[in-house]
Amino acid sequence: MPDASSFAPGPLAGLRVIDLSTVLAGPYATMVLADLGADVVKVEPPEGDATRGWGPPWVGDADAGTRTAAYYLAVNRNKRSVRLDLRQAAGAVVLRRLLAGADVLIENFRPGSLARLGFEDRALEALNPDLVHLAISGYGPDGPAADRPGYDFVIQAVGGLMSITGDPDVDGGHPIKVGVAISDIVAGLFATIGILAGLLARRSDRSVGGQRIDVSLLASTLAVLVNQAQNAFTTGESPVRRGNAHPNIVPYETFSTSDGQIAVAVGSERQWPRFCAAIGAPGLADDRRFATNGDRVAARSALRPLIAERLAARSTDEWLRALADADVPCGAVTDVLAAFQSPEAAARSMLVEIEHPALGVLRQAGIPIEFGATPGSVRTAPPLLGEHTDEVLAELGLSVEEIARLREDGVV
Numbered sequence: 056m057p058d059a060s061s062f063a064p065g066p067l068a069g070l071r072v073i074d075l076s077t078v079l080a081g082p083y084a085t086m087v088l089a090d091l092g093a094d095v096v097k098v099e100p101p102e103g104d105a106t107r108g109w110g111p112p113w114v115g116d117a118d119a120g121t122r123t124a125a126y127y128l129a130v131n132r133n134k135r136s137v138r139l140d141l142r143q144a145a146g147a148v149v150l151r152r153l154l155a156g157a158d159v160l161i162e163n164f165r166p167g168s169l170a171r172l173g174f175e176d177r178a179l180e181a182l183n184p185d186l187v188h189l190a191i192s193g194y195g196p197d198g199p200a201a202d203r204p205g206y207d208f209v210i211q212a213v214g215g216l217m218s219i220t221g222d223p224d225v226d227g228g229h230p231i232k233v234g235v236a237i238s239d240i241v242a243g244l245f246a247t248i249g250i251l252a253g254l255l256a257r258r259s260d261r262s263v264g265g266q267r268i269d270v271s272l273l274a275s276t277l278a279v280l281v282n283q284a285q286n287a288f289t290t291g292e293s294p295v296r297r298g299n300a301h302p303n304i305v306p307y308e309t310f311s312t313s314d315g316q317i318a319v320a321v322g323s324e325r326q327w328p329r330f331c332a333a334i335g336a337p338g339l340a341d342d343r344r345f346a347t348n349g350d351r352v353a354a355r356s357a358l359r360p361l362i363a364e365r366l367a368a369r370s371t372d373e374w375l376r377a378l379a380d381a382d383v384p385c386g387a388v389t390d391v392l393a394a395f396q397s398p399e400a401a402a403r404s405m406l407v408e409i410e411h412p413a414l415g416v417l418r419q420a421g422i423p424i425e426f427g428a429t430p431g432s433v434r435t436a437p438p439l440l441g442e443h444t445d446e447v448l449a450e451l452g453l454s455v456e457e458i459a460r461l462r463e464d465g466v467v
Contacts, residue, residue, distance in 0.1 A: 062432040065092020070254070072096065073153050074134065075162035075169075077104045079207070079236055080191050080272065082130040083243030085161055088250065089133035090422045090431040096153065096447055097134045100141070101465070103440040104131070114414045121413040123437075128417060131437035132409060137448070138441030138467055141172050145466045150174070152451045155183050159250055163191040166201050176267055186265040187253035189246050195271040205272045207236035214238065214276035215293075219283055222298045230296070242275040300359075305351040306330070309388060310363050315371040316388040319362075319378070324348065326383050333381035334365045334374075395420070411436035441467065 070093040074085040082097075082104070089095040097104075106127040114128060115121035137153075140146045154160060160179070162169055169175070169190075179188055190196065193205020211217045211232050222228025249268040256263050277284070283294045286302060294302055299318075301307035309318050321330050324347065328340035339345055339361065344354045351358055366374060371387050378385040389397070395406045405421040414436070422431045444467050448458050461467045 062434050063430065065090070065431045066426060066429040068092040068429075070094065070159065071157045072159040072161065072250075073098060073150075073157045075160065075164070076191060077163065078106055079130060079239040080242040080246065080270075081161050081163045082106075083240055084189075084191075084246040084250070085134065086130045086132060087243070087247045088159075090433065091424070092429075092431065093159075095134040096157075096443075097131065097136045097438065098139050098141075098150065098153070099136055099440060101138060103138070106130075107440065114411075114417070119413075123414065128414075128437045129419070132419065133432075133434050134438055135443035135447060136438035136441055137444045139444075140466050143464070143466050145461060145464065147173055149448065149451070149461070149466070151182060153447075154179065154186060156451075157183065157186060158254065159187045159189065161189045161191070161246065161250065163205075165204065166190075166192055166196040179267075180265070184264045185257060187250055187257065188265065188267045189250050189253070190267065190269050191242055191246055192269070192271050194273050196269055200273075207239040207272065208232055210238040210272040210276050214273050215280060215284075216276055219280075219294050219296055221296045223296050226298075228296060228298070237279075238272045238276045241279050242270055242272045245275050245278070246270045300355070303352065304348060305355050305358060306362055308359075310366040312366055312371045312374055313369055317366065317371050317374055318386050318388060319366075320384040322384060327351075329381040330378070330383045333377045333383060334362065336361065336365055407433045409433050409436045412442075413439060 067088055070088070072085055072088055072093050072095045074081065074095050074097045076082055076085065077099075085093075085095045085097070104127060107123055109126040110122075110124035112125045113122050114125060115123050139149055141150060154174075176188070179186055191205075192201070193203055193210060194200035211220075212230070216238070217230040217232055220233060221231035246268075249270055253266055253268050257265060282303065287293050297308075299309040304320075304322060307320050307322065309316050319330070321327055327345075327348075328337070331337050331340040339358075343350075345351045345358055375385060375387060394400060400406060403421070403423070403425075405423070407419055407421045409417050409419060411417050417436060419433065422433065424431060445458055448461070448467070449455075453461075458467070
C-alpha cells in the first residue's frame with residue numbers, strides 16, 4: 056500500500072481543524088474534511104471517543120489492548136489523535152494553544168458546556184478572530200429543548216422522519232428508523248457545508264473573520280424531508296408510510312421476482328410505455344386509468360397488483376436484462392457487502408484498504424467525491440487513542456520535559 060506521504064495534497068491541504076466532537080455527526084464531518092486534505096487533530100477525552108467501545112463487531116485483541124469497535128473505525132481515518140483532559144487547567148491551556156493556530160473548531164458539546172470550560176464565544180473570538188467555530192447539537196443552542204442531548208434515534212422520531220419510514224399501517228407496519236444514523240450523517244454533511252462556507256466568507260471578506268455556525272440534528276432532519284414536507288404543506292396532511300413506494304411517482308418501488316426483489320423506477324412518461332412492453336403488458340400503456348403519472352398515482356392500488364403479478368413470474372436477472380434493454384431504471388436489491396463488491400462500486404473506487412499500525416489491513420468505504428486536479432485520499436488509518444499526542448504537542452513548541460510532565464499529571 057502507498058505511504059501516506061506519497062499522496063498529492065488534497066483541495067483542503069493547509070487547513071487545520073481541531074475536532075472536539077465525538078460519536079458520529081462531528082466525526083463524519085471532520086473525516087470528510089480530512090479525506091479532502093485537511094489536517095484534523097482529534098482531541099479526545101481521557102477515556103477516548105465513546106464509539107471506540109461501541110461493539111461488537113470488534114477489530115483487534117482485547118488482551119493486547121488493541122480491540123476497537125468497527126463503529127469508531129468507520130469515521131475517523133486521516134486524523135491525528137490527541138488525548139487531553141480539558142477539566143484540568145493545563146489541558147485547557149493546551150487547547151488554547153491548539154485553537155490559536157487553527158482555522159476550524161468543531162464540537163458537539165451540549166449548549167453551554169464549552170463555555171463552562173472557559174471557551175465561550177467571546178473568549179474564542181479574542182483568542183483567534185479568524186476561527187470558524189462549528190457547533191453541533193441536538194436541537195440548537197436555544198429554544199425549549201436546547202439542553203436535551205441529541206441522539207439520532209430520538210431525532211428521527213421527533214423530526215418526522217420515522218413517521219414516513221416503514222410499511223403502511225394497513226399491512227401491520229409501524230414507524231421504523233432508517234438503517235443508518237441518517238440524522239447524524241446529514242447533520243455532519245450540513246456541518247461540512249457550513250464550515251466550507253464560513254471559510255469562504257472569511258477569505259472573500261477579511262472584515263468578516265471567523266464566526267460561529269450552528270447545526271442541529273433536528274433542523275438537518277427537517278431539511279431533508281424535502282418533497283415529503285412540501286407535500287404536507289400543500290395538502291395540510293402529514294404523509295403516510297408507503298413502504299418502498301414513492302409518494303409522487305408510480306411505479307417507483309420494489310417488486311418481488313421469482314428469486315429475489317427488484318427496484319423499478321419509472322420516472323418519466325417516456326419510460327412508461329417502454330416499461331409496459333418490457334414486462335409483456337403493452338396494454339397497460341393504453342389503459343386510460345394509467346395514462347399519466349398522476350393517473351397512476353391515483354390508481355396505485357389497481358395498478359400495482361398487475362405489475363407485481365408479471366414481475367413475480369421471472370427471475371431478477373431476467374428482468375434486469377429486459378428492463379435495461381428497454382432503458383428503464385432498475386436494480387436488484389442487494390446486501391451491503393454485495394453493493395461494495397459490485398463492478399459499479401469498483402469503478403468509483405468505493406472499497407479501499409488502509410494499513411492500521413495495530414489492526415492490520417482495514418477495508419473501508421471510499422471517497423465519493425472525485426476531483427480532476429486535487430483528489431482526496433485515504434492516507435492514514437483511524438488513530439489509536441492519543442497516538443499523535445507527543446507529535447502535536449511538539450508542533451506547539453512544548454519540550455520533551457513539558458510533555459512528560461503533562462503525561463505524568465494525567466493531562467494527556
